[in-house]
Amino acid sequence: MSWAAEVGLRLAPQATGEGLGILANWVAAAVALDDLRCHMGFNSEPRDFLKLVLGLLYRVERPEAGPMEPDPHPLCGAFVGLSQRVRAHAPVEQWRSWVSALKNWLLGVTGESSLSVSDHLTLRTGAIRLTHVLIEVAEGTVLPAAVSAEPAVRAATDAAYALVLIGSDLYSPRRELAAGTAAPNLVGLLMPPGGTVEDGIEAAVRLHDRIMVFYTSMVGQLTSGDDEQMRRYFEQLGHYVRASLDASVASATSVKSVPGWALSPTDGSLTAPPIPAIAWWWDQLDRQS
Structure with missing residues (x-):
């Protein structure tokens, strides 16, 4: 294969x-x-x-x-x-x-x-939609447009795309710097003035984990009923997120100082981070559920 x-x-x-x-x-x-x-x-x-x-x-x-x-x-x-x-x-x-x-x-x-973390998450996560569409094509599914356009579904979907993006960004800076092909990357954007790549990685991991906590909470909220299409939709997104992380980890096996697996989030807050482009996601959470 x-x-x-x-x-x-x-x-x-x-x-x-x-x-x-x-x-x-x-x-x-x-x-x-x-x-x-x-x-x-x-x-x-x-x-x-x-x-x-x-x-x-x-x-x-x-x-x-x-x-x-x-x-x-x-x-x-x-x-x-x-x-x-x-x-x-x-x-x-x-x-x-x-x-x-x-x-x-x-x-x-x-x-x-x-120019900013907001710009990066807005411009780059749109690209990840490409693979998501083909996952649906490959498995012969499609979520009705009226459902996928609901703000809560869009927020959870965008969060999954952000997780794929951040997972890729976490493992690429050292490879790209070594090759002389460094492109705009969340690690660099989160690196404090005078900071190191490790500082940027640490900040990116915290953001990744906060988004992951939001995502799992949002998916639990949206799949709590008996809607099989919704359940399948987020099952596919879950596979996408995990497969992308696996691929990123595998591609970085020769790179030192990269994050590994953890049993708990580095940031488990359910409040929105100070990033205007994505703060609205957290407004979709049912705080009483």
């Missing part, structure tokens, strides 16, 4: 056949594009990366169109193929949701320059 298929199964344990193939191919393509982004977008020619992104988006939104002359990059063909397969395998609204999320991710990272 390829590493991408293994990651796909961890993300979506109930995926089979074409759904699993789409998810595994997405994992491989996303990693390749992210590596390209780090090298082209941050260290050499950001304009070249922007040109690649614009060409890729044109073709993904119109997969029936022929190759551009010249094709911006071989990865364009991989993403066009994914777009064709998602459109053939899933309801059209899921395909449109995936294309929209891809557009938000790529246009965001071409000018990525986080």
